[in-house]
Amino acid sequence: MNKVTPRFLTSSLIALGLFSSATFGQETPRSDKHYVGLLATAIEHRSIGSSDEDGWGQAATLVIGGHLSDLIHAEVRLGGGLADAEISRGDLSLAVDYFGSWYMGLHYPIGELGNVYAQAGFTHVSGEATLDNRDADANAQFRDIEGDYPSSSFSFSWLAGLDLELMDNTYLVFEGGKLFEDTDTSANAFQFSSGIRYEF
Numbered sequence: 713m714n715k716v717t718p719r720f721l722t723s724s725l726i727a728l729g730l731f732s733s734a735t736f737g738q739e740t741p742r743s744d745k746h747y748v749g750l751l752a753t754a755i756e757h758r759s760i761g762s763s764d765e766d767g768w769g770q771a772a773t774l775v776i777g778g779h780l781s782d783l784i785h786a787e788v789r790l791g792g793g794l795a796d797a798e799i800s801r802g803d804l805s806l807a808v809d810y811f812g813s814w815y816m817g818l819h820y821p822i823g824e825l826g827n828v829y830a831q832a833g834f835t836h837v838s839g840e841a842t843l844d845n846r847d848a849d850a851n852a853q854f855r856d857i858e859g860d861y862p863s864s865s866f867s868f869s870w871l872a873g874l875d876l877e878l879m880d881n882t883y884l885v886f887e888g889g890k891l892f893e894d895t896d897t898s899a900n901a902f903q904f905s906s907g908i909r910y911e912f
Contacts, residue, residue: 742779742911747787749775749885751907757797757806760899761853769797769808773905783820785831789813793839803844804854806861808901811837811891813869826876826883835869837862837892837901862894871903881911 751773758766771794777787793808817831841861843854871889878884886906893900 741782743781744779745881745911746778747775747909747911749773749907749909751775751885751887751905753791753903753905755793755797755808755891756902756904757799758900758902760799760804760806760857760897761802763801763853765800765802765804767797767799767804767806769793769806770795771808771811773903773907775909777815783818784816785819785829786816787814787831789815796842799854802851802854803846803848804851804857805842805844806839807842808837808839811835813891815869815871824877826874828872828874829887830870830872832868832870834866835892836866838865857897857899862892862899863896864894867892867894873905875909883909883911885909 753771753773755769755771756766757769758764760766771791773789773791775787775789777785779785789812791811793810796805796807798805813833813835815831815833817829819827819829821827839861841854841857841859843851843858845851846855846858869890869892871887873885873887875883875885884906885908888904889902891901891903
């Protein structure tokens with residue numbers, strides 16, 4: 713009996729060790745993960761006024777989301793303006809004070825590099841258009857835009873992107889797409905972002 717007991721204990725400990733290693737070695741399925749991200753965002757305002765002027769502003773974007781399955785995700789975004797856009801002709805500046813977006817999308821892995829993804833949803837934007845020297849002839853086309861901007865604060869939006877895995881659960885993100893379209897003036901804005909996303 714003294715010989716059997718040590719063998720039994722040794723076998724049991726080895727089996728327990730292998731089971732524990734297998735259990736702790738398993739990765740959490742992506743469908744059970746959530747994520748947060750912080751992005752630097754450039755906002756390109758297009759089709760401003762009758763001559764379709766444009767300008768660039770800057771914002772910061774916080775992303776909070778989760779994976780609904782291995783290929784489907786949903787997220788919300790909160791953004792705040794950092795720099796106003798000076799429109800290329802005239803004395804108009806466009807400020808995006810804040811925006812909030814809700815998206816649902818698809819992502820697809822590209823080997824061990826990361827993922828490509830596309831998503832669509834809705835965005836609420838609050839901002840202001842400021843027109844200096846409004847009586848000048850060059851600014852006549854912008855007078856209807858002055859004040860709250862955009863006039864229609866809710867809009868359909870979309871984006872597509874690429875994330876590259878830097879280390880476990882940490883990704884470098886590059887993306888671009890349409891942020892909003894003002895149905896009253898036909899002005900629209902596109903978003904181009906890069907930053908970091910962490911999954912947990």
